[in-house]
Amino acid sequence: MENTKIPYKIYLEESEMPKSWYNLRADMKNKPAPLLNPATHQPMTAQELSAVFCEELVKQELDNDTAYFEIPQEIRDFYKMYRPSPLVRAYCLEEKLDTPAKIYYKFEGNNTSGSHKLNSAIAQAYYAKKQGLKGVTTETGAGQWGTALSMACSYLDLDCKVYMVKVSYEQKPFRREVMRTYGASVTPSPSMETEVGKKILAAHPGTTGSLGCAISEAVEKAVSSEGYRYVLGSVLNQVLLHQSVIGLETKTALDKYGIKPDIIIGCAGGGSNLGGLIAPFMGEKIKNGADYRIIAVEPASCPSLTRGTYAYDFCDTGMVCPLAKMYTLGSSFIPSPNHAGGLRYHGMSSVLSQLYDDGLMEARSYSQTQVFEAAEYFARVEGILPAPESSHAIRGAIDEALKCKETGEEKTIVFGLTGTGYFDMVAYESFHDGKMTDYIPTDDDIKASIANLPKI
Amino acid sequence: MENTKIPYKIYLEESEMPKSWYNLRADMKNKPAPLLNPATHQPMTAQELSAVFCEELVKQELDNDTAYFEIPQEIRDFYKMYRPSPLVRAYCLEEKLDTPAKIYYKFEGNNTSGSHKLNSAIAQAYYAKKQGLKGVTTETGAGQWGTALSMACSYLDLDCKVYMVKVSYEQKPFRREVMRTYGASVTPSPSMETEVGKKILAAHPGTTGSLGCAISEAVEKAVSSEGYRYVLGSVLNQVLLHQSVIGLETKTALDKYGIKPDIIIGCAGGGSNLGGLIAPFMGEKIKNGADYRIIAVEPASCPSLTRGTYAYDFCDTGMVCPLAKMYTLGSSFIPSPNHAGGLRYHGMSSVLSQLYDDGLMEARSYSQTQVFEAAEYFARVEGILPAPESSHAIRGAIDEALKCKETGEEKTIVFGLTGTGYFDMVAYESFHDGKMTDYIPTDDDIKASIANLPKI
Numbered sequence: 001m002e003n004t005k006i007p008y009k010i011y012l013e014e015s016e017m018p019k020s021w022y023n024l025r026a027d028m029k030n031k032p033a034p035l036l037n038p039a040t041h042q043p044m045t046a047q048e049l050s051a052v053f054c055e056e057l058v059k060q061e062l063d064n065d066t067a068y069f070e071i072p073q074e075i076r077d078f079y080k081m082y083r084p085s086p087l088v089r090a091y092c093l094e095e096k097l098d099t100p101a102k103i104y105y106k107f108e109g110n111n112t113s114g115s116h117k118l119n120s121a122i123a124q125a126y127y128a129k130k131q132g133l134k135g136v137t138t139e140t141g142a143g144q145w146g147t148a149l150s151m152a153c154s155y156l157d158l159d160c161k162v163y164m165v166k167v168s169y170e171q172k173p174f175r176r177e178v179m180r181t182y183g184a185s186v187t188p189s190p191s192m193e194t195e196v197g198k199k200i201l202a203a204h205p206g207t208t209g210s211l212g213c214a215i216s217e218a219v220e221k222a223v224s225s226e227g228y229r230y231v232l233g234s235v236l237n238q239v240l241l242h243q244s245v246i247g248l249e250t251k252t253a254l255d256k257y258g259i260k261p262d263i264i265i266g267c268a269g270g271g272s273n274l275g276g277l278i279a280p281f282m283g284e285k286i287k288n289g290a291d292y293r294i295i296a297v298e299p300a301s302c303p304s305l306t307r308g309t310y311a312y313d314f315c316d317t318g319m320v321c322p323l324a325k326m327y328t329l330g331s332s333f334i335p336s337p338n339h340a341g342g343l344r345y346h347g348m349s350s351v352l353s354q355l356y357d358d359g360l361m362e363a364r365s366y367s368q369t370q371v372f373e374a375a376e377y378f379a380r381v382e383g384i385l386p387a388p389e390s391s392h393a394i395r396g397a398i399d400e401a402l403k404c405k406e407t408g409e410e411k412t413i414v415f416g417l418t419g420t421g422y423f424d425m426v427a428y429e430s431f432h433d434g435k436m437t438d439y440i441p442t443d444d445d446i447k448a449s450i451a452n453l454p455k456i
Numbered sequence: 457m458e459n460t461k462i463p464y465k466i467y468l469e470e471s472e473m474p475k476s477w478y479n480l481r482a483d484m485k486n487k488p489a490p491l492l493n494p495a496t497h498q499p500m501t502a503q504e505l506s507a508v509f510c511e512e513l514v515k516q517e518l519d520n521d522t523a524y525f526e527i528p529q530e531i532r533d534f535y536k537m538y539r540p541s542p543l544v545r546a547y548c549l550e551e552k553l554d555t556p557a558k559i560y561y562k563f564e565g566n567n568t569s570g571s572h573k574l575n576s577a578i579a580q581a582y583y584a585k586k587q588g589l590k591g592v593t594t595e596t597g598a599g600q601w602g603t604a605l606s607m608a609c610s611y612l613d614l615d616c617k618v619y620m621v622k623v624s625y626e627q628k629p630f631r632r633e634v635m636r637t638y639g640a641s642v643t644p645s646p647s648m649e650t651e652v653g654k655k656i657l658a659a660h661p662g663t664t665g666s667l668g669c670a671i672s673e674a675v676e677k678a679v680s681s682e683g684y685r686y687v688l689g690s691v692l693n694q695v696l697l698h699q700s701v702i703g704l705e706t707k708t709a710l711d712k713y714g715i716k717p718d719i720i721i722g723c724a725g726g727g728s729n730l731g732g733l734i735a736p737f738m739g740e741k742i743k744n745g746a747d748y749r750i751i752a753v754e755p756a757s758c759p760s761l762t763r764g765t766y767a768y769d770f771c772d773t774g775m776v777c778p779l780a781k782m783y784t785l786g787s788s789f790i791p792s793p794n795h796a797g798g799l800r801y802h803g804m805s806s807v808l809s810q811l812y813d814d815g816l817m818e819a820r821s822y823s824q825t826q827v828f829e830a831a832e833y834f835a836r837v838e839g840i841l842p843a844p845e846s847s848h849a850i851r852g853a854i855d856e857a858l859k860c861k862e863t864g865e866e867k868t869i870v871f872g873l874t875g876t877g878y879f880d881m882v883a884y885e886s887f888h889d890g891k892m893t894d895y896i897p898t899d900d901d902i903k904a905s906i907a908n909l910p911k912i
Contacts, residue, residue, distance in 0.1 A: 007470045008536040014463045080464040081548065081839050092537065110566045112841045154836045174881035180888050181835050379637050380610045383537045385568045422878040425630035432636050
């Protein structure tokens with residue numbers, strides 16, 4: 001193994017941790033399109049948004065000008081419990097691949113929520129608390145976001161109501177127990193607790209639920225309960241803002257050792273991890289023309305960037321939320337069952353959609369089997385069992401490193417390893433048993449759901 | 457929250473990581489009693505042990521004189537993938553308890569095996585590889601050790617055969633899948649793969665297995681297969697030696713900030729984590745009379761130190777292994793079902809037994825419910841979901857901190873947080889649902905099993 005000055009893991013000192021989040025929108029030449037009111041097709045006002053979201057978060061959501069938002073001391077204290085996350089030099093992976101590429105990954109999985117989601121959960125819970133609210137509501141599919149929010153609410157003594165897609169509630173009882181450990185109430189959705197839930201159950205008595213339905217229940221619960229607001233774990237501008245802590249730490253760590261990345265890779269579902277990781281690098285690229293290649297990796301079963309359309313669409317399948325302009329497969333698109341629950345979203349953050357449309361980043365997709373091959377390979381070589389979502393980025397990084405092997409180029413590749421797969425062993429089991437299937441939507445599938453886009 | 461120079465997490469630099477393991481036995485005035493041949497009652501020779509264990513490990517097992525064993529470079533490289541582990545200042549816990557005590561914990565759970573077990577797994581796998589062996593066999597109950605060994609063997613391209621207690625194999629399919637991800641073969645025990653397995657299955661067709669039986673199968677498989685040896689995750693002197701990396705890192709981190717602990721606390725099953733954590737501190741206590749209080753915490757359902765007898769006993773229930781002198785409840789003692797599988801061992805490391813008998817450390821026990829109360833409290837306050845085993849130490853640390861609150865003493869408490877509870881959610885669920893029971897053996901239970909001790 002190579003002997004070098006760069007350690008296996010670069011940890012920042014507490015004093016080097018970011019004191020502000022970076023708002024990439026402030027430096028974007030083409031700003032992301034605003035959210036629209038689904039009834040009037042006019043931009044959502046702060047007042048309209050405040051019925052659903054906390055006030056401070058509404059400000060962050062709508063602010064395309066302020067480049068830096070100070071991170072409140074209480075949140076910085078919480079971050080110190082599990083951050084800085086390590087920037088890992090993948091020496092073992094490089095050796096195994098026999099590549100001249102230098103590979104680094106920012107590992108966000110070393111906290112009990114198991115992913116980067118906690119970075120925004122604590123921020124959103126903090127502002128809810130500061131506003132004097134009693135609690136927050138949310139939905140969760142795979143469960144990472146629900147777990148993160150439960151942890152943040154428990155820390156701040158805030159009530160947390162999670163609507164968990166029924167099929168996940170039943171298939172992932174352990175995720176549910178982690179949330180209960182943190183005092184959250186977890187309700188399988190659809191439920192009899194909300195009007196929309198009752199309506200759906202009446203129409204489809206045997207339904208196992210969907211993320212779209214769980215969102216609708218969580219929103220209804222928030223707006224109909226005194227002292228509650230709704231919070232969301234991805235897609236929104238505010239979430240990307242909070243997640244910029246990932247990219248800022250990464251950049252500080254790289255700068256400390258004089259390392260300039262050539263390629264930055266992240267998985268993309270709603271876009272929060274990728275948007276956070278690339279924020280400061282993209283900012284340099286826009287402002288100074290820095291020549292970073294930035295690559296979003298998405299599942300072939302849900303290819304919003306690579307095969308979607310850039311248009312206004314509903315954020316939820318229930319069509320109750322504001323309209324967002326994004327690369328989308330259509331809000332009626334049903335991704336095939338796959339094990340990267342966190343990437344099964346029909347659209348993409350408006351920020352990332354705009355950057356992609358401006359040609360500032362690339363995108364590619366992989367099938368589930370390709371992703372799990374990379375996941376297992378990585379687990380064996382680097383000792384970390386990755387989440388299925390994160391493994392999309394691993395696959396992308398491995399492929400770039402193998403290209404370097406062909407060309408002999410010593411490129412520096414940085415990718416985001418968003419989380420661990422401890423609660424995804426059913427997926428690994430299906431992979432080991434050769435039972436994993438790769439469903440890729442046909443052009444007709446996508447055409448059909450895109451035909452349902454709202455007419456703006 | 458207090459503003460202080462001491463960070464939330466103390467990480468050592470790579471250059472500060474231990475280059476040698478520390479062999480506490482070299483500094484013990486009363487050496488631990490030797491293993492005895494069960495047939496002759498004579499001390500086991502290196503030659504006898506070499507039929508079962510790797511040669512280099514046999515040397516380490518028998519050496520009571522060499523204070524430091526150099527850690528081979530390959531193992532140090534592997535350690536760098538997941539070590540140094542953080543020494544965490546529990547600021548949030550201190551604040552919540554409102555105690556003047558300063559609490560630190562050494563967190564060993566941030567690796568995919570989820571515990572400290574990997575520290576010895578990689579060492580044992582390395583020496584097996586160096587000896588030119590094809591593979592190793594072992595048993596696993598809760599699955600932490602089996603997972604750690606699978607990871608180490610995968611890294612070194614060594615075959616790994618794990619006999620997993622059948623009831624765990626069936627109840628913990630996810631642990632099994634992690635081992636499969638690392639390429640291990642996992643066999644539910646008892647199995648038809650071994651003579652002893654066949655015999656047990658013939659006598660008890662419906663048995664769900666036991667650790668004792670799984671050990672017997674793993675040992676038989678090792679001695680009957682060309683190029684294989686048996687490895688064990690706790691109890692043995694060699695394992696405590698490897699685990700000294702925990703204590704050495706802890707001491708370096710504390711010394712760096714001029715911190716002297718008053719109380720050091722660890723959970724104790726076979727004793728490997730506690731023995732590793734306390735090694736350098738106990739060495740000072742023996743050599744210089746340093747006044748550390750050292751506390752072993754065990755489950756009330758399996759109280760080997762607090763209610764056992766110091767005598768020679770079999771290490772396994774099948775009575776095929778050498779005899780060890782230890783605090784024991786008798787090898788026929790069956791601990792009640794509880795969720796801290798890693799602490800359900802009838803005996804205790806000979807090193808720790810001797811230290812305890814010499815009055816150099818204390819011991820206490822807690823019921824399962826007391827432990828889970830502490831686990832949930834800790835998870836909510838410090839954000840880490842602890843393993844049931846580790847939570848024994850948490851409970852001990854909280855109780856000591858609460859004593860400081862009463863007396864106003866600013867004691868410094870260090871405890872070992874050995875692992876995470878992601879695969880123990882069934883236990884948490886039973887706790888949340890109020891279904892957890894506390895079985896504590898009666899004096900007659902213990903008297904009965906101790907009556908079966910071998911006559912030496």
